[in-house]
Amino acid sequence: MFTANLSKFAYMLLLATDLDGTLLGGNYEEKHELYSIISANPSVRLVFVTGRGLPSILPLLNDPFIPNPDYIIADVGATVVDGKTLLPVEPLHTEIMSRWPGEALVRERLKQVPHLREQVVPMDRRCSYYLHEQLDITEVKSIANGLGCDVIVSAGKFVDVLPGGINKGFTLRRLMEMLNVPEKEVLVAGDTLNDLSLFETGYKGVVVGGAEKELLDATSGHQHVYQAERLGCGGILQALHHYNAVFDGI
Ligand SMILES: [Mg+2]
Incomplete structure (x- = not known):
């Protein structure tokens, strides 16, 4: 070209x-x-x-x-x-490490959110999930923010919980x-x-x-x-x- x-x-x-x-x-x-x-x-x-x-x-x-x-x-x-x-x-x-509460704690806190299914992929210092149409993303954000974490939704199907900032x-x-x-x-x-x-x-x-x-x-x-x-x-x-x-x- x-x-x-x-x-x-x-x-x-x-x-x-x-x-x-x-x-x-x-x-x-x-x-x-x-x-x-x-x-x-x-x-x-x-x-x-x-x-x-x-x-x-x-x-x-x-x-x-x-x-x-x-x-x-x-x-x-x-x-x-x-x-x-x-x-x-x-x-x-x-x-980056200092801003991350740990995968175990993030997973544990988000376990209670209905329709939040975790991705089975290698991941460090983040927890990744699938976006479901019935998922209450506000609830995910509220829990994640409470842990000092951020939430990014992308490609209309992925939800990433990341260390704050x-x-x-x-x-x-x-x-x-x-x-x-x-x-x-x-x-x-x-x-x-x-x-x-x-x-x-x-x-x-x-x-x-x-x-x-x-x-x-x-x-x-x-x-x-x-x-x-x-x-x-x-x-x-x-x-x-x-x-x-x-x-x-x-
Ligand atoms: Mg891409």
Whole structure:
């Protein structure tokens, strides 16, 4: 879709991207093009920012097609590790831990809420459930807030209970500050409501094609958010073109 002369790549870029529906979305050609740009250019850094838990990200790290991240923000912001060593990034990790009352207590308190079914997925420092049409989300929020936790509903089907103030955007912001990454070098990308906090950081961003309507509504009119038409990697490529941040001559 885009003809890029990789030898001309002269800009620093840190792509902080959601995985499902974003970096893992799009057609083969678009994936190949974006992954090649990331892998072939040392001036491009990559951060995974996902709702997945770490164990379900590990297979991606062994997939030669997918570029390896410099850092991984997992569990909707509640986990942050080095992409190579997989060790927690300190002191950020300790700060997140200090805001979390523990999975056991959160589960115990939320057990009484009717129609709240827990997801069976790997998770740390968060508890994730399914959204049911008869679920009283106000009750969930009230109990979670009482424990100092936040609640994020996304994709119309997931409910995440997180440490207070922790979300994808918070953890990315702190990480960028720790690494001294200039604001203009950062591009965030996502497709559902649990990505909204990424677009509220003030970094320039792309909502990729096929995104959740609520995310499109919440980010429409924001000057620093580009709403792409193409799915996944295609949308990120469109954003690189739109921001004219990457190549000469496109
Ligand atoms: Mg997604």
